Amino acid sequence: MPLSLINPRTFRGTRDFLPNELLARHRILETIEEAYRRYGFQPLETPAIEYLEILTGKSEENDKLIYEIKRARGEEEESAEAAIALRYDLTVPLARVIAQYAELPRPFKRYQIQPVWRADRPQPRQGRFREFVQCDADIVGTDSLLADAEIIALTYEVLRDLGFENFRIRLSSRKLLRGIVSIIDSRDSMFMPICRIIDKLDKIGDDGVKRELVNLGIGWDKTVWAFDYVRTGFDSCRFNDIRVYLEANDQSGMGVIGLSEIEKVRLHALNLGVPETCLACDPTLARGLDYYTGPIFETVLPDHPHIGSLSGGGRYDGLVSTFSKERVPATGTTLGLDRIQTALTQLGKFKPMSSTTQVLVARFDAEGMSECLQMAAELRKAGLRTEVWYDDDKLKKQFAYADKQGIPLVVIAGPDERAKGTVALKNLRKQEQKEVAREGLVEMIKAWITSEPDV
Amino acid sequence: MPLSLINPRTFRGTRDFLPNELLARHRILETIEEAYRRYGFQPLETPAIEYLEILTGKSEENDKLIYEIKRARGEEEESAEAAIALRYDLTVPLARVIAQYAELPRPFKRYQIQPVWRADRPQPRQGRFREFVQCDADIVGTDSLLADAEIIALTYEVLRDLGFENFRIRLSSRKLLRGIVSIIDSRDSMFMPICRIIDKLDKIGDDGVKRELVNLGIGWDKTVWAFDYVRTGFDSCRFNDIRVYLEANDQSGMGVIGLSEIEKVRLHALNLGVPETCLACDPTLARGLDYYTGPIFETVLPDHPHIGSLSGGGRYDGLVSTFSKERVPATGTTLGLDRIQTALTQLGKFKPMSSTTQVLVARFDAEGMSECLQMAAELRKAGLRTEVWYDDDKLKKQFAYADKQGIPLVVIAGPDERAKGTVALKNLRKQEQKEVAREGLVEMIKAWITSEPDV
Numbered sequence: 025m026p027l028s029l030i031n032p033r034t035f036r037g038t039r040d041f042l043p044n045e046l047l048a049r050h051r052i053l054e055t056i057e058e059a060y061r062r063y064g065f066q067p068l069e070t071p072a073i074e075y076l077e078i079l080t081g082k083s084e085e086n087d088k089l090i091y092e093i094k095r096a097r098g099e100e101e102e103s104a105e106a107a108i109a110l111r112y113d114l115t116v117p118l119a120r121v122i123a124q125y126a127e128l129p130r131p132f133k134r135y136q137i138q139p140v141w142r143a144d145r146p147q148p149r150q151g152r153f154r155e156f157v158q159c160d161a162d163i164v165g166t167d168s169l170l171a172d173a174e175i176i177a178l179t180y181e182v183l184r185d186l187g188f189e190n191f192r193i194r195l196s197s198r199k200l201l202r203g204i205v206s207i208i209d210s211r212d213s214m215f216m217p218i219c220r221i222i223d224k225l226d227k228i229g230d231d232g233v234k235r236e237l238v239n240l241g242i243g244w245d246k247t248v249w250a251f252d253y254v255r256t257g258f259d260s261c262r263f264n265d266i267r268v269y270l271e272a273n274d275q276s277g278m279g280v281i282g283l284s285e286i287e288k289v290r291l292h293a294l295n296l297g298v299p300e301t302c303l304a305c306d307p308t309l310a311r312g313l314d315y316y317t318g319p320i321f322e323t324v325l326p327d328h329p330h331i332g333s334l335s336g337g338g339r340y341d342g343l344v345s346t347f348s349k350e351r352v353p354a355t356g357t358t359l360g361l362d363r364i365q366t367a368l369t370q371l372g373k374f375k376p377m378s379s380t381t382q383v384l385v386a387r388f389d390a391e392g393m394s395e396c397l398q399m400a401a402e403l404r405k406a407g408l409r410t411e412v413w414y415d416d417d418k419l420k421k422q423f424a425y426a427d428k429q430g431i432p433l434v435v436i437a438g439p440d441e442r443a444k445g446t447v448a449l450k451n452l453r454k455q456e457q458k459e460v461a462r463e464g465l466v467e468m469i470k471a472w473i474t475s476e477p478d479v
Numbered sequence: 480m481p482l483s484l485i486n487p488r489t490f491r492g493t494r495d496f497l498p499n500e501l502l503a504r505h506r507i508l509e510t511i512e513e514a515y516r517r518y519g520f521q522p523l524e525t526p527a528i529e530y531l532e533i534l535t536g537k538s539e540e541n542d543k544l545i546y547e548i549k550r551a552r553g554e555e556e557e558s559a560e561a562a563i564a565l566r567y568d569l570t571v572p573l574a575r576v577i578a579q580y581a582e583l584p585r586p587f588k589r590y591q592i593q594p595v596w597r598a599d600r601p602q603p604r605q606g607r608f609r610e611f612v613q614c615d616a617d618i619v620g621t622d623s624l625l626a627d628a629e630i631i632a633l634t635y636e637v638l639r640d641l642g643f644e645n646f647r648i649r650l651s652s653r654k655l656l657r658g659i660v661s662i663i664d665s666r667d668s669m670f671m672p673i674c675r676i677i678d679k680l681d682k683i684g685d686d687g688v689k690r691e692l693v694n695l696g697i698g699w700d701k702t703v704w705a706f707d708y709v710r711t712g713f714d715s716c717r718f719n720d721i722r723v724y725l726e727a728n729d730q731s732g733m734g735v736i737g738l739s740e741i742e743k744v745r746l747h748a749l750n751l752g753v754p755e756t757c758l759a760c761d762p763t764l765a766r767g768l769d770y771y772t773g774p775i776f777e778t779v780l781p782d783h784p785h786i787g788s789l790s791g792g793g794r795y796d797g798l799v800s801t802f803s804k805e806r807v808p809a810t811g812t813t814l815g816l817d818r819i820q821t822a823l824t825q826l827g828k829f830k831p832m833s834s835t836t837q838v839l840v841a842r843f844d845a846e847g848m849s850e851c852l853q854m855a856a857e858l859r860k861a862g863l864r865t866e867v868w869y870d871d872d873k874l875k876k877q878f879a880y881a882d883k884q885g886i887p888l889v890v891i892a893g894p895d896e897r898a899k900g901t902v903a904l905k906n907l908r909k910q911e912q913k914e915v916a917r918e919g920l921v922e923m924i925k926a927w928i929t930s931e932p933d934v
Contacts, residue, residue, distance in 0.1 A: 030532055032579040032802040035563055038526030040576055043589065046522045062859045064836040064866030067501045071493030071610050072527065072565075072594065073546075077485055091528075093565070094547040096598030108490055110527075110548070121495055124487040129833075129884060131869060134498065139527065143551030155526050168869035170848070181859070295852035297860070347487040378584075381519040393625070397750035404517050404636070405752070411519030414586060414623035429584060 037146030037154030044376040052186060052364060053137065056159050059182045060135040063174060065161050068134040070117040072141075076107035078120055081346040089142045110141040114160040115315075115343065115356070122164055122354075123347035130165035137361075151331070151366040162356025164344075169285060172319040172339055172355045173292030179323060179335050179357055180298045186364065187373045191334070193302055193323050195293075196309040197286050198316045198338070203270055203279020204250050204307055209242055210275070216314050218242065223310040226329065251307050258305035263287055282318075289319050315340040321357065331367050335359045379429040380409055382473055386422045387413040388438040395437050399447075399465070406466045408473065427452055432479055433469060437462070492601030492609030499831040507641060507819060507829075508592060511614050514637045515590040518629060520616050523589040525572040527596075531562035533575055536801040544597045565596040569615040570770075570798065570811070577619055577809075578802035585620035592816075606786070606821040617811025619799075624740060627774040627794055627810045628747030634778060634790050634812055635753045641819065642828045646789070648757055648778050650748075651764040652741050653771045653793070658725055658734020659705050659762055664697055665730070671769050673697065678765040681784060706762050713760035718742055737773075744774050770795040776812065786822050790814045834884040835864055837928055841877045842868040843893040850892050854902075854920070861921045863928065882907055887934055888924060892917070 034040060041049060073093060080087055091110045111117055114136045122128065137159045146153050161178060163171040176193055183191050205218050221236045228236075234244045250273075257266040263283065270279035286305050293303060311320045320338030325331055337357030344352035368374040385400045387393070396412055403410040411431070413422050419436065426434050436448040447465050450457040453476075460468060473479050489495060496504060528548060535542055546565045566572055569591045577583065592614045601609050616633060618626040631648055638646050660673050676691045683691075689699045705728075712721040718738065725734035741760050748758060766775045775793030780786055792812030799807035823829040840855045842848070851867055858865040866886070868877045874891065881889050891903040902920050905912040908931075915923060928934050 029800075029804065030536060030802050032533070032575040033530070034526055034579075035528050035530055038528055040526070040579070041522075041524040042576075042580060042583065043521035043523060046524055050522065061835050062862070062864050064834070064839075064864060066498035066834055066836075067496075067505065068498060069496040069501055071489055071495070073490050073493055073596070073610060075488070075490060078487070081485060088551065091551065092549040094549060096543065096546065120487040121497075124489075124495070125497060128497065129880060133866070141528070155528060163869075166869040170852070170867060170869045173852075174867065177856075292848070292852060295849045295856070297853075297856040345484075347485050349484065379519070379521055380516050381521075384519075393747070394750045397625075397628075397747060398752075401632075401750070401752040407517070409517050409519060411588070412625060412629065414618075414621040414625045425584060 035154070037144070037148075039153065039155070044378045047377045047380065048374055049361070049365060052361065052368070053159070055185045056182050056359060056361075057135070057137065059178060059185055060159075060161050062181070063133070063161070063178045065133045065135040065178075068118070068121065068136045069138060070111070070114070070121060070136070072110055072139070073108050074111055074117065074120075076109045078347075079109055079111060079116055081116060081119075081343075089144055091141050091143050111138075112140055112142050114138060114140065114158050114358070115162070115340070118160070118162055118164070118356075119343040119354075120347050122344045122352055123350075131171070132164040133162070134164070135159070135161045151360070151362045153362060157361040159359040159361055160356060161359075162354060164354040164356075165352060167341075167353045169288045169319065170292055172285075172289045172321075173296060175337060175355055175357050176289065176293045176303070176321055177296035177298050179321070179337075179359070180293075180302055182359060183323065183334065186368065187371075188325070188334075188367070190327055191302065191323055191325050192304045193298070193321055193335075194304050194306045194309045195286060195289060195319065195321050196305065196307055197282035197319050198311075199278045199285060199318060200254070200282025200307055201310060203274040203276055203282055204254060206276040206278065207250050207273045208247050214240065214242070219310045219314075220312055222308055223312045225308055225310075226324075226332070254307040258307070285319050311336060311338060315343045317341045319355065325367060328367060328370060331363060331370070333360075334363050334367060377430060379431055381411050381429065381431045382408050382479055383410045383433045383435060383469060384422065384426045384431050385410060385412045386419060386434050386436045387416065388419070388436055390416070391439065392437055392442060395442060399435065399437065402466050403469065406470050408466070408470060423450070423452070432476070433472075435465070435469075490609070492599070492603075494608065494610070499833045502832045502835065503829055504816070504820060507816065507823070508614070510640045511637050511814060511816075512590070512592065514633060514640055515614075515616050517636070518588070518616070518633045520588045520590040523573070523576065523591045524593060525566070525569070525576060525591070527565055527594070528563050529566055529572065529575075531564045533802075534564055534566060534571055536571060536574075536798075544599055546596050546598050567595050567597050569593060569595065569613050569813070570617070570795070573615070573617055573619070573811075574798040574809075575802055577799045577807055578805075586626070587619040588617070589619070590614070590616045606815070606817045608817060612816040614814040614816055615811060616814075617809060619809040620807060622796075622808045624743045624774065625747055627740075627744045627776075628751060630792060630810055630812050631744065631748045631758070631776055632751035632753050634776070634792075634814070635748075635757055637814060638778065638789065641823065642826075643780070643789075643822070645782055646757065646778055646780050647759045648753070648776055648790075649759050649761045649764045650741060650744060650774065650776050651760065651762055652737035652774045653766075654733045654740060654773060655709070655737025655762055656765060658729040658731055658737055659709060661731040661733065662705050662728045663702050669695065669697075674765045674769075675767055677763055678767045680763055680765075681779075681787070709762040713741075713762070740774050766791060766793055770798045772796040774810070780822060783822060783825060786818060786825070788815075789818050789822060832885060834886055836866050836884065836886045837863050837934055838865045838888045838890060838924060839877065839881045839886050840865060840867045841874060841889050841891040842871065843874070843891055845871070846894070847892055847897060850897060854890065854892065857921050858924065861925050863921070863924060878905070878907070887931070888927070890920070890924075 090112050093108045139157050141155050225233050316338040318339030322333040322336040335357050339355040341353040385396045400410050400412045432453045434450040445462050446459050447462050449460050545567050548563045594610050594612050596610050680688050771793040773794030777788040777791040790812050794810040796808040840851050855865050855867045887908045889905040900917050901914050902917050904915050
C-alpha cells in the first residue's frame, strides 16, 4: 500500500458511465445507429488527435476551445514541431477525410459517433460537458436539396424512434437570412455578427437580442418587422406573399433563392413522411457557425425550451475547400447524445438498468463447482447470458445480488439435487422456486426467457 | 477558397477508419461484446482525459508514454494547476472507478471498449499505433480462482467466435515465477527486472534473454534448467514432480502456491469448456507490467509468432489500493482489437464490405421524385436500409454506384411504370430485371432480402 492514497476523481466536465446508465445510453445509440443505417449512411471514425492547423482551418473562432496536446520527447519525426490537439467536432475531420481519400464514393453518406472535447466551462445541469459524444450524419458530394430533406426526415425518425412526441424541426436557409439581413443593413461584414446575435434568441430573449443589435448600430424595429413578416408568412404558408416582399425589398436577390430552397426542402421532407406539425419554417433560425451556406435546421422541444436544441445542422458547401481545390457540396446534422439523454430523462423515458445477465448459477458447495461450471458452459452455448457465483457465500447473499442486478433466474444444484439429477430453479421475477430435471434444463430456461419481454 | 490549402493528413500513429474497413471492424467488436455479455459482464466507460497523477499512480514506468494535455486559459477552477493527460490503458481507470463508487455491486464484472493513447514510436505493420482500441473484461472483488478461469474461458470463446482455429492460451502465475526466480537469485529487487527480460523471450529469443540476464549477473544455465524443468513438467502434466522440485529448491514457498493456482485455474477452465489443446501452462510467461500478483495469461498464434499476443491479462490484487484503503482483489484481460484485425486479415478472415444498404431507389426524372421519396419512406418503414439517388444522372451511373457499393437491389419508376402502377426491380446480384406491381413491392423486397444470406 502506498504511503499516501491518490484521491480518485474525474476531471471536471468529464464523466464516468457506470453500467446502469450506460446500458440505457447504449439503447439510445442503437436507435440512432439503426436509423442512420436505414437511410443508407455508413460508419466512419477519425482519430481523436489531429494536427491543430487541420482543426482550426480557416476559422479561428473556436481556437480557444481546443485542447492542445504536448508532444512527447521521444517523438522523433519530420513534423515533430507541428502542434497537435483533440478534435472539437466531427465536421472538420469529415471535410479533411473527403479531401484526403479520392476513392470514397459520391455521394458519400457517412455517420460518425465519437466523443469530442471542448475547453469550455462545463454546465452539467444544462448537459454541457468538456468531453461529450456527437452523432453526426452527413451527405457529401451533391447539391440536391433532396439530401437536405433526407437529413430532416432522418432527424424526425430518430427522435420518433427514441420516443419523443412533441418536437419541432426548425428549418430556414442562410440565403434567406442573408436576404433579410441585407434589407436591414446592407454591409456584408455585418452578416455573421448579426447571425450570431439572432442565434442567441432562445438564450437571451427578444430584449437581449435587441440590446446587442442596437449596440451594433442596427435598427431594432426594422429587424423585428422584417423577421416577423416572414415568420407569419411561413405560419400560414403564404410563400407567395413572402416572395413579393423579398423581391421588393431585398436587393441582394439572395432572399428569394433561400425561400425557394426552404419550400423545396419542406415539400421533399413531407414526401419522405415527416408530419407537417413537426416542421417549422422560421427565419429567426440562424445557427452560430460561419460555414453554413444553404438550408439550416435544428430541433427543439416546445415543452422544454431550457434543454436547447437536440440536433443542429445545415448545408456547408465550402468547408472541404479548406483542404482541396475541388468544390464539394455537403449537408448534414449533429445529434447531441447528452441533450437527448437529458431530455429523455426529464420526460421519464430514460430507464436505467443494472445488468443484461439472464441466469445466475449459484454456488452451493465446493464439491458442486464442476457441475456449476459445466451448467454455465451449457447455458452460454445456448446463447444465454450467464454468471457463476465465485465465492463460498450463503445463498441469501447470492439471491440478493441477483435481485439487485435484476437477474431473473437463479439455478442451484446442491448435493440432493445432484444425486437426483435435478436442479432447483428460482424465478426471482415470479418469486417462485421449483425442482426440475437437470436434463433439458437449458432448453426450458431458453424457452422461458424467449417468452418473457425484456429479458 | 483560402489563399493556401491546408494539407489533409493524419497524425502519425493514428488512423481514419473508412466504411469498408470499419464495417468489418464493427463485426469483430460485436462478436467480442456478445461474448462479454454472455459471461455476464456489463459495460463501463471512463473519460479520455484524466488527472495525470491518477494515470501514473504508484508506477512511473509508463510516464514517458503518456500524452499530457495543455490546460486552456479559460479554465478557472480550484485545481486548474493539476496536470491532465490522455489515458494509456483501461485498467488504471477501472481501479479508480472501483475506489470512487461505493455503490458498485460485488463482484463487479465490467467490460470496457475504448481507445487509449501512447506516445510510442508507431509500427503500423506490427499493428502498433499511438491511438488504438482496447477491449477489456475484468472481475473485481473476488479472490476466487474461478474468476481467473472465467477470464480464460471468455478469451477462448471470443477467439473461437471470431474464427480463430489454432491458438494457444498460455497460463502461469506470478507466484510460480517468484518461486523459480528466487531459486536462481534470492534478491527480491531482482524479480521485476528478470520478469521484464523473460517477457521479451518471443521478441529477442533465447540468446537475447541470455545476454540480458548475464548482464544482470544471473547464471544462464541455472535459469534455463529451472524453467525447462518446470515447462516439461507442465507438458506431461507431472504436477507432482514439479511440486517436489519446488519444495526442495524454492525457499520462498511461493512457487508451490503458484503451481497450485495454475492447476486449479486449468481444471476450472476445462470444466468451462476450454479444450485442453488450447491451454498451455508455461513458466516462461512473465508479462511486463508490475501490478500482477497471481495467475497471468496471454494468447498467441503458434503459426503466426510475429503478430505477438492477441490478449494478455492476469490477477492484480493491489492496484485499487493506489486509490483506496480497502483491499480489492481483481483479475481480467485485454483484447487488442488491432492485433486481432491484423491476424484475421492475414488468415483471410477479415472481409471488407462497402455498405449495408439493401435498396437503391433510382431517380429517373424530376416528375417522379415524389413517388421515389414515398417509396423510400415505405421501404424504410418496413425496416429496409434504403437510399434515394439525389441527382439528375443517367441510370448507368446509378447502377454503377449500387454495384460498387454492393447494394443488391435497385427500384426504378419511370413514367411508363408510374402510368401502369408498376416498378422495374433490378437485382444486381442475379443480374436480372423484372417489372412488378407497385402495390406489394415492399413486401416482395422484404421477403427476398430475408431469404438471402448476408443482405
